[in-house]
Amino acid sequence: MTEGRTRGRMRRALAGSILAIGIVGFGTVAWLVGSRVSTWRDLYIWYNPAVGFQSAALPVGFEDLVERIKPTVVGVRAKVERDADEEDQPTGHGAPSSRSDLPKGNVGANQPHVATSQGSGFFISSDGYAMTTNHVVERSEKIEVTTDDGKIYPAKLVGADPKTDLALLKIDGGNEFPAARIADKAPRIGEWVLAVGNPFGLGGTVTAGIVSARARDIKIAAYNDFIQIDAPVNQGNSGGPTFDVGGNVIGVNSAIFSPTGGSIGIGFAIPAETVKTIADRLKDKGTIRRGWIGIEVQSLSPEIVEGLGLNKSVHGVLVAETQPDSPAAKAGIVPGDVITSLAGQPTSDDRDLVKRVGDMSPGKSIELRLIHQNEEKAISVTLGELPGPRNESGLTTEKQKSPAADGNQANIGLTLMPADKLGLVVGGVVVTELDTAGVAAESGLSIGDVILDVGGTVIKTPVDFYKALTEVQSQGRRVALARVKSNDATRFIAIPVG
Numbered sequence: 001m002t003e004g005r006t007r008g009r010m011r012r013a014l015a016g017s018i019l020a021i022g023i024v025g026f027g028t029v030a031w032l033v034g035s036r037v038s039t040w041r042d043l044y045i046w047y048n049p050a051v052g053f054q055s056a057a058l059p060v061g062f063e064d065l066v067e068r069i070k071p072t073v074v075g076v077r078a079k080v081e082r083d084a085d086e087e088d089q090p091t092g093h094g095a096p097s098s099r100s101d102l103p104k105g106n107v108g109a110n111q112p113h114v115a116t117s118q119g120s121g122f123f124i125s126s127d128g129y130a131m132t133t134n135h136v137v138e139r140s141e142k143i144e145v146t147t148d149d150g151k152i153y154p155a156k157l158v159g160a161d162p163k164t165d166l167a168l169l170k171i172d173g174g175n176e177f178p179a180a181r182i183a184d185k186a187p188r189i190g191e192w193v194l195a196v197g198n199p200f201g202l203g204g205t206v207t208a209g210i211v212s213a214r215a216r217d218i219k220i221a222a223y224n225d226f227i228q229i230d231a232p233v234n235q236g237n238s239g240g241p242t243f244d245v246g247g248n249v250i251g252v253n254s255a256i257f258s259p260t261g262g263s264i265g266i267g268f269a270i271p272a273e274t275v276k277t278i279a280d281r282l283k284d285k286g287t288i289r290r291g292w293i294g295i296e297v298q299s300l301s302p303e304i305v306e307g308l309g310l311n312k313s314v315h316g317v318l319v320a321e322t323q324p325d326s327p328a329a330k331a332g333i334v335p336g337d338v339i340t341s342l343a344g345q346p347t348s349d350d351r352d353l354v355k356r357v358g359d360m361s362p363g364k365s366i367e368l369r370l371i372h373q374n375e376e377k378a379i380s381v382t383l384g385e386l387p388g389p390r391n392e393s394g395l396t397t398e399k400q401k402s403p404a405a406d407g408n409q410a411n412i413g414l415t416l417m418p419a420d421k422l423g424l425v426v427g428g429v430v431v432t433e434l435d436t437a438g439v440a441a442e443s444g445l446s447i448g449d450v451i452l453d454v455g456g457t458v459i460k461t462p463v464d465f466y467k468a469l470t471e472v473q474s475q476g477r478r479v480a481l482a483r484v485k486s487n488d489a490t491r492f493i494a495i496p497v498g
Helices: 002-036 040-046 063-072 272-285 302-307 327-331 350-358 439-443 462-474
Strands: 073-082 113-123 129-132 140-146 152-161 166-171 192-197 205-216 226-229 241-244 248-257 267-271 295-299 317-322 338-342 365-372 375-382 414-418 429-434 450-454 479-486 489-496
Touching: 063 073, 063 192, 063 241, 073 192, 113 192, 129 272, 140 166, 152 272, 166 272, 192 248, 226 248, 248 272, 267 272, 295 350, 295 489, 302 479, 302 489, 317 327, 317 479, 317 489, 327 375, 338 350, 414 462, 429 439, 429 462, 439 489, 450 462, 462 479
Parallel strands: none
Antiparallel strands: 073 113, 073 140, 113 129, 129 166, 140 152, 152 166, 192 205, 192 241, 205 226, 226 267, 241 248, 248 267, 295 317, 317 338, 338 365, 365 375, 414 429, 429 450, 450 479, 479 489
16 A cells, blocks of 8 residues: 555656656757747747757738738628519528628518618729629619728729629729739639628628639639638628738639538639729720620530530530520521630630630621531631620530439430420420439439420420430430520530430
């Protein structure tokens, strides 16, 4: 018993000695290195056991940078007219919330009302020009901005571009506003960034993070390849800038991806290159004019290439629909054509084609190379001007969903009805029922879709549909290409047939 107590005292004394030695040891190290280590921070920098000598550093602060950039950012408040039945953008699971700053207010039944939209912005010139997002000021009757020093100024909407969700404001009040610099190059993934804005009306809020990804397509703007950031952004941040550590604006915050409506570290910013281009054009003309061909397009998938009977090495963009009386229709472009180059430059991405056409001036003549009925040809198209908001661009994108299971034409898991029986004038057959585990659903068909043709054969009845599948299968092909109208967009879907 006595021996046990003695051993316990020895262990406690030994532990105390080790702790004391550790503390003294650090003091000894600090003393030994002399003038090289003057603070515990310097000691940490000079030696970190996890990574070795002279290679560790404490996190960098942004206080000097914030002092320089924060005065360039403003809060934006806009009184906007809103319909009674208009609702905010949903923010359910997996839904991008690009309209989290939309106005809120109490309304009477079926009565339009005026509500307040709140967001952010930033000066791009000392004479009072400022950028924000279109959805913050859209349909505004009155706009005010609040600067970092708390002053409130009236603002005028110079112009807006819904296609990129950008707007240019002019603030009267002098020629000495602090202006932000817009970056000349795209940021690198992993680069530190700061988001500054007015979330929930809390002006001058600064958050930090990194660039998580670039060229994100989140289905809300055909002309934007969004920068994804993990710096927290919330309602009210829209229109505010994201800065790099050099103090340059690398993007304008526009959307978040959230199941709750609040930040979960997935935000999206409009790239600086787009911001600079749109700002210059809005300042010059007050509006944006874009080139227009009048086709709906989608990227090629291996299944679609096989369904078209093309060589596997073919790269291009598939024409899903040609709008009546459009430049494309006048040039003889039809659904099923594959555009392989635009103005001498190869194209294999639908969004890239949309942007390139939109960046061109109406009236310009361009050469398109395409595959038409398995033959290559070159045609000249004179661009029209993009009309009103029928769709994103007059040249829209629909992503192809690849089939995930094999099946046969007699049992692909859907029920069809002629469109004219339902009072539709588009022709074709309507999908009225769908087996969610069937081939049709896995191929990308949905209830309400209208199947217009299969393998180039016009479909008017369910019998036509199954005959067309049988014909494709008899040709030794494994997939049939169905041209399908979903809402206002038309696309091709590859249906396995063998």
